Amino acid sequence: MRDVEEIAKKYFDKSVTDRERAIFEGAITLGALYHQFTGTPVSRDPRVIQALEDAMERSMALQPYREKVEVKIDAQVIGRSKRHPYDYETLRGSMVDAKVQTRYGRTRAILRMRHVPELRYTLMYIEKVEEI
Amino acid sequence: MRDVEEIAKKYFDKSVTDRERAIFEGAITLGALYHQFTGTPVSRDPRVIQALEDAMERSMALQPYREKVEVKIDAQVIGRSKRHPYDYETLRGSMVDAKVQTRYGRTRAILRMRHVPELRYTLMYIEKVEEI
Amino acid sequence: MRDVEEIAKKYFDKSVTDRERAIFEGAITLGALYHQFTGTPVSRDPRVIQALEDAMERSMALQPYREKVEVKIDAQVIGRSKRHPYDYETLRGSMVDAKVQTRYGRTRAILRMRHVPELRYTLMYIEKVEEI
Amino acid sequence: MRDVEEIAKKYFDKSVTDRERAIFEGAITLGALYHQFTGTPVSRDPRVIQALEDAMERSMALQPYREKVEVKIDAQVIGRSKRHPYDYETLRGSMVDAKVQTRYGRTRAILRMRHVPELRYTLMYIEKVEEI
Numbered sequence: 412m413r414d415v416e417e418i419a420k421k422y423f424d425k426s427v428t429d430r431e432r433a434i435f436e437g438a439i440t441l442g443a444l445y446h447q448f449t450g451t452p453v454s455r456d457p458r459v460i461q462a463l464e465d466a467m468e469r470s471m472a473l474q475p476y477r478e479k480v481e482v483k484i485d486a487q488v489i490g491r492s493k494r495h496p497y498d499y500e501t502l503r504g505s506m507v508d509a510k511v512q513t514r515y516g517r518t519r520a521i522l523r524m525r526h527v528p529e530l531r532y533t534l535m536y537i538e539k540v541e542e543i
Numbered sequence: 544m545r546d547v548e549e550i551a552k553k554y555f556d557k558s559v560t561d562r563e564r565a566i567f568e569g570a571i572t573l574g575a576l577y578h579q580f581t582g583t584p585v586s587r588d589p590r591v592i593q594a595l596e597d598a599m600e601r602s603m604a605l606q607p608y609r610e611k612v613e614v615k616i617d618a619q620v621i622g623r624s625k626r627h628p629y630d631y632e633t634l635r636g637s638m639v640d641a642k643v644q645t646r647y648g649r650t651r652a653i654l655r656m657r658h659v660p661e662l663r664y665t666l667m668y669i670e671k672v673e674e675i
Numbered sequence: 676m677r678d679v680e681e682i683a684k685k686y687f688d689k690s691v692t693d694r695e696r697a698i699f700e701g702a703i704t705l706g707a708l709y710h711q712f713t714g715t716p717v718s719r720d721p722r723v724i725q726a727l728e729d730a731m732e733r734s735m736a737l738q739p740y741r742e743k744v745e746v747k748i749d750a751q752v753i754g755r756s757k758r759h760p761y762d763y764e765t766l767r768g769s770m771v772d773a774k775v776q777t778r779y780g781r782t783r784a785i786l787r788m789r790h791v792p793e794l795r796y797t798l799m800y801i802e803k804v805e806e807i
Numbered sequence: 808m809r810d811v812e813e814i815a816k817k818y819f820d821k822s823v824t825d826r827e828r829a830i831f832e833g834a835i836t837l838g839a840l841y842h843q844f845t846g847t848p849v850s851r852d853p854r855v856i857q858a859l860e861d862a863m864e865r866s867m868a869l870q871p872y873r874e875k876v877e878v879k880i881d882a883q884v885i886g887r888s889k890r891h892p893y894d895y896e897t898l899r900g901s902m903v904d905a906k907v908q909t910r911y912g913r914t915r916a917i918l919r920m921r922h923v924p925e926l927r928y929t930l931m932y933i934e935k936v937e938e939i
Contacts, residue, residue: 415627442706450845452605466598473584475628496607574838582713679891716869730862737848739892760871
């Protein structure tokens with residue numbers, strides 16, 4: 412429904428461009444992904460990793476103006492499991508490489524979150540913004 | 544490794560029985576499930592629901608002494624989607640029916656979380672404890 | 676350290692403006708706030724509400740380029756407590772009014788999250804962007 | 808209201824003792840604490856730490872049959888902050904020492920979560936169960 416979008420738009424500063432809006436929407440998803448799923452138990456088992464990636468991608472793609480959400484969890488940084496009952500890890504931002512693609516009007520934005528070794532930090536950044 | 548289990552056991556009160564331990568371990572998972580996943584975007588789309596159920600089951604089954612974790616998300620209580628960009632919901636405890644089966648020594652415990660209409664509350668309870 | 680900021684900046688699309696960056700950083704915090712704290716037990720007790728507001732404000736203000744984070748939890752929409760052990764609620768987005776102020780270069784952005792009755796939705800929006 | 812407690816009790820296995828119930832209720836809180844708050848930004852600033860400890864204690868004390876919840880976040884394991892915008896950490900289980908005291912009928916249980924160096928694991932355990 413067009414109407415709902417028009418109502419929502421009234422709340423935004425009038426100076427906001429389509430580029431800014433596309434960036435805004437995707438950045439919310441990066442913050443959401445990190446803070447919703449950090450702490451979830453995880454192991455190297457490919458079925459566990461696949462299930463988590465799918466849940467992260469499909470749930471976050473429901474948010475408005477998201478075209479695509481891609482999540483890769485790096486199994487290499489997870490220790491080998493499961494030799495004893497306490498042998499598993501919990502999801503940290505540094506294990507996750509996420510790409511969120513949004514579209515608003517004629518702008519497409521690609522936002523990214525991944526561990527940057529030279530910063531020792533899980534950086535969220537604006538990878539690309541383009542007119543389409 | 545047997546050793547790790549022995550080290551962990553030293554920290555527990557000596558009077559704790561196998562029954563109590565099986566209940567303890569499963570109850571942690573109920574608290575974890577609720578507080579890890581509440582707030583995740585969700586819709587009636589069966590692929591979204593399946594992905595979330597899988598992630599909840601497989602991640603939580605990694606915790607110690609869990610034999611099985613079963614999660615059902617009730618699509619009926621989720622509104623019909625997706626007529627406009629803001630038309631989706633976020634996961635609430637009342638949408639979830641979860642069963643956690645633990646085993647410790649000779650005891651098996653089945654712990655449950657589900658919405659109880661007569662209480663208007665998402666109740667966590669001990670459904671069954673048995674010797675095996 | 677200026678250096679770290681320069682390294683981080685390399686990862687961003689070269690076309691990104693200070694305005695866009697200020698919006699980006701604040702939007703992350705909105706997503707983070709919602710998905711980190713939704714589901715936390717809450718009651719009308721002013722000490723509980725104050726503690727949650729403080730934790731949300733102070734933790735989120737640590738993220739980069741945030742100048743101020745203000746959180747109000749609406750006690751009015753929380754039922755009267757605590758007549759029996761199951762009588763409390765858990766935090767929903769609709770209870771929260773949050774304002775995130777960021778600054779990047781010469782731009783200040785004010786981002787907002789609050790329940791919008793006419794949308795029946797907890798809307799996140801860009802309230803104001805200004806040069807300073 | 809006594810009534811609500813009686814209704815809730817019907818759902819529990821009839822063989823469950825007061826000891827088991829006290830343990831069950833506290834274990835839920837340990838799982839909840841870990842999975843609700845892991846990932847929250849944190850620094851060595853005592854006001855940040857205090858705010859988080861208060862929020863964790865007061866929100867979790869609302870759950871049924873909890874008498875007391877005590878949370879200590881270990882500032883020593885958090886790096887010195889805040890030399891640049893990316894210089895902060897996020898809460899990990901290993902930073903937290905939590906004690907949950909529950910009472911059900913004539914039993915009091917003290918449940919604990921803390922990092923155990925010899926296990927390299929944030930162990931949740933039953934510290935003490937006593938009749939009162």
